[in-house]
Amino acid sequence: MIKKLLCLITILAIFHFPSYADLKKVVSIGSDDINYRFFGVAGAVLDDQGNVYICDSKGSFLRKYDSDGKFIKEIGRYGQGPGEFSNTISGLYLCDGLFVLDTGNNRIVELDQELNIRRYIKLSKLALSIMGFSDNLYMISRTPGRFSFEVGVYDRNGNYIKSFFDRRPVFIERIEQSKIGQALSLIYSSIAATVERETGEVAITFQWPGENIEIFRFSKDGEFIKKIVSDHIIKYDFPEFRLKGLPTNLRFPDQSNLIMIRSIHSLDEKRLLLEYWVNEYNLDKVVKENEYILIVDRNSGQLVHRELLPLKSGIADARKSYICAISNEGDVPEVVIYRLDY
Amino acid sequence: MKKVLLALFLVLVLLAAIVDFSPASIPPCDQYLEWCVFTYCRQYYNPDQYLQCVNKCAENYALNCL
Amino acid sequence: MQAFSKVLRLVELLLIVFSVWSCTQERDADVGQADKRTVVSLHLGIKTQMSSGCSSCELVNKYQWNFLYRIFSGKEDIEFVVYCSDENKREVEQNLLYDVLILVDKSPETDELVVCHGRKTMFQKAGVLDMFSMRQITELLMDSALENEQPLRK
Numbered sequence: 196m197i198k199k200l201l202c203l204i205t206i207l208a209i210f211h212f213p214s215y216a217d218l219k220k221v222v223s224i225g226s227d228d229i230n231y232r233f234f235g236v237a238g239a240v241l242d243d244q245g246n247v248y249i250c251d252s253k254g255s256f257l258r259k260y261d262s263d264g265k266f267i268k269e270i271g272r273y274g275q276g277p278g279e280f281s282n283t284i285s286g287l288y289l290c291d292g293l294f295v296l297d298t299g300n301n302r303i304v305e306l307d308q309e310l311n312i313r314r315y316i317k318l319s320k321l322a323l324s325i326m327g328f329s330d331n332l333y334m335i336s337r338t339p340g341r342f343s344f345e346v347g348v349y350d351r352n353g354n355y356i357k358s359f360f361d362r363r364p365v366f367i368e369r370i371e372q373s374k375i376g377q378a379l380s381l382i383y384s385s386i387a388a389t390v391e392r393e394t395g396e397v398a399i400t401f402q403w404p405g406e407n408i409e410i411f412r413f414s415k416d417g418e419f420i421k422k423i424v425s426d427h428i429i430k431y432d433f434p435e436f437r438l439k440g441l442p443t444n445l446r447f448p449d450q451s452n453l454i455m456i457r458s459i460h461s462l463d464e465k466r467l468l469l470e471y472w473v474n475e476y477n478l479d480k481v482v483k484e485n486e487y488i489l490i491v492d493r494n495s496g497q498l499v500h501r502e503l504l505p506l507k508s509g510i511a512d513a514r515k516s517y518i519c520a521i522s523n524e525g526d527v528p529e530v531v532i533y534r535l536d537y
Numbered sequence: 538m539k540k541v542l543l544a545l546f547l548v549l550v551l552l553a554a555i556v557d558f559s560p561a562s563i564p565p566c567d568q569y570l571e572w573c574v575f576t577y578c579r580q581y582y583n584p585d586q587y588l589q590c591v592n593k594c595a596e597n598y599a600l601n602c603l
Numbered sequence: 604m605q606a607f608s609k610v611l612r613l614v615e616l617l618l619i620v621f622s623v624w625s626c627t628q629e630r631d632a633d634v635g636q637a638d639k640r641t642v643v644s645l646h647l648g649i650k651t652q653m654s655s656g657c658s659s660c661e662l663v664n665k666y667q668w669n670f671l672y673r674i675f676s677g678k679e680d681i682e683f684v685v686y687c688s689d690e691n692k693r694e695v696e697q698n699l700l701y702d703v704l705i706l707v708d709k710s711p712e713t714d715e716l717v718v719c720h721g722r723k724t725m726f727q728k729a730g731v732l733d734m735f736s737m738r739q740i741t742e743l744l745m746d747s748a749l750e751n752e753q754p755l756r757k
Contacts, residue, residue, distance in 0.1 A: 227670060227673060227674060229737070229738060229741055232670060232737075233666075234666040234667055234670075234732075234734070234737075235580065235666065237579075251734065253663070253666065253667070253731055253733075254667075254733050254734035254737065255731075255733040255734065255735070256733065256734040256735075269734070271733075271734070271735075272733050272734070272735030272736075273730070273731065273733035273735070273736075282731045282733070283572070283576050283577075285575070285576050285579075298572070298576050321564075321568050321571050321572065323571065323575040323576075336571075337571055374599055374603045375595055375596075375599050378570060378594075378595040378598050378599060379595055381570060381571075381574075382574055382591050382594075382595065385574070385575070437588070453584050453585070453588070454584075455584040455587065457582070472582075472583070472584045474583070474584050474585050481583075481585045484583060484584075484585070486582075507582055507583065508582060509582045523580055523582075524582070526666075526669060526673075528666065
């Protein structure tokens with residue numbers, strides 16, 4: 196009898212709490228204390244010692260915290276001069292120094308890990324995100340004259356070297372060629388990319404996937420290595436009606452869903468992490484939303500592990516077993532570090 | 538004297554305000570769509586809210602830039 | 604067209620100056636209390652057509668303002684006033700914390716935060732409030748609170 200009861204409890208437990216049992220909150224940063232207060236976190240990265248660097252777009256500042264989440268230093272204020280940031284910071288990256296992509300000021304700020312500014316690098320075009328490896332900086336930007344995106348390779352002084360990955364998803368071809376259609380094809384061809392810290396390999400995926408998740412692997416110099424394909428966790432076709440633009444006279448299907456891969460991160464040489472949102476709709480209303488972490492094998496594209504993310508957030512960085520998530524929702528924005536053990 | 542000081546104060550405030558009157562900058566049309574979609578809408582994590590924001594960007598772009 | 608918008612901007616600036624000026628004048632009648640009260644006011648800026656996609660996007664200083672309110676509103680001598688247009692009222696009621704809401708006919712181009720202590724304007728800033736400004740305001744309000752020797756609500 197007791198055995199049966201235990202068995203039942205175990206089964207219930209498995210079915211009730213399997214979702215994020217392997218995701219442990221390590222540190223949470225964000226409160227009403229002035230040194231821990233954020234107004235709109237734009238990026239966060241982890242270093243090898245577990246320190247966290249956080250840039251806040253609305254507050255125009257960059258901060259460093261130690262691995263226990265203790266405040267160490269802050270720099271920045273709003274402006275265009277030395278030591279100042281705009282209020283449209285697009286990204287933060289750590290690679291032999293910190294790189295802040297300050298879109299509003301049209302420049303990259305390079306700093307050491309003590310938050311001392313080394314130099315400013317002028318941007319030649321609007322970049323959406325920044326990455327780096329060894330002597331290369333990588334930036335995602337729009338391909339001139341085309342409705343697609345590319346990864347640009349730059350040297351450490353911001354001089355353009357070359358571009359690669361000028362593709363767009365197959366479903367984009369079906370878009371009617373109106374002005375609004377062109378604007379939407381730009382949106383739906385958006386990409387996310389990551390750089391492996393040890394090898395410099397670049398992995399790129401479409402943010403709005405079609406029937407499968409496609410991940411394209413390139414060497415650090417932009418030479419194509421391999422395309423890997425991963426299955427969706429639900430049966431999914433990219434709903435055509437979403438490509439039509441503003442749903443003014445549109446009749447929505449009874450049931451549909453929408454998937455977005457918000458970001459991709461390299462955990463190590465074997466594994467990639469995808470930030471994977473699924474929204475389920477009844478007509479035009481969202482009835483269910485979930486955010487997952489998908490871990491896929493870099494060589495086969497096979498799903499290794501999946502985990503529900505417990506808060507409405509975005510993943511800013513991931514390194515080995517650690518995941519750095521940003522949440523700007525609720526009264527107090529916060530940055531949470533998780534440890535993923537599975 | 539009081540009036541002169543007041544006038545001077547007003548001029549100074551005006552000057553300071555003109556110099557420091559710096560709202561969040563909205564880029565010109567050739568950069569608007571990318572900025573709106575990929576910088577501005579980034580604050581919305583949920584795909585539904587993000588897509589609403591993105592649609593609004595496309596609408597603004599179509600209305601004001603095309 | 605550009606000259607016209609410059610004139611408009613100047614008129615808006617004059618309105619701001621006037622509102623700050625009136626902020627000091629209003630306290631004249633209130634002699635006993637005037638020197639002790641601190642009024643933190645947020646003059647909401649007009650909507651920017653190109654910038655937004657969603658309902659709460661206009662409130663660019665939402666987190667900043669609510670942060671100040673949560674930290675200092677427990678203090679009796681600090682009052683939080685929001686000035687906004689009628690069309691922003693609903694949004695303000697849903698998103699911002701405040702003691703007093705005042706509807707105005709004309710708004711500045713961007714948000715304007717003003718701190719008045721008694722008759723004196725202690726702080727004034729237009730646009731998005733960065734952390735540097737927030738530290739200045741927090742220190743000001745801390746001083747004001749300590750001066751009046753009342754505990755702060757945390």
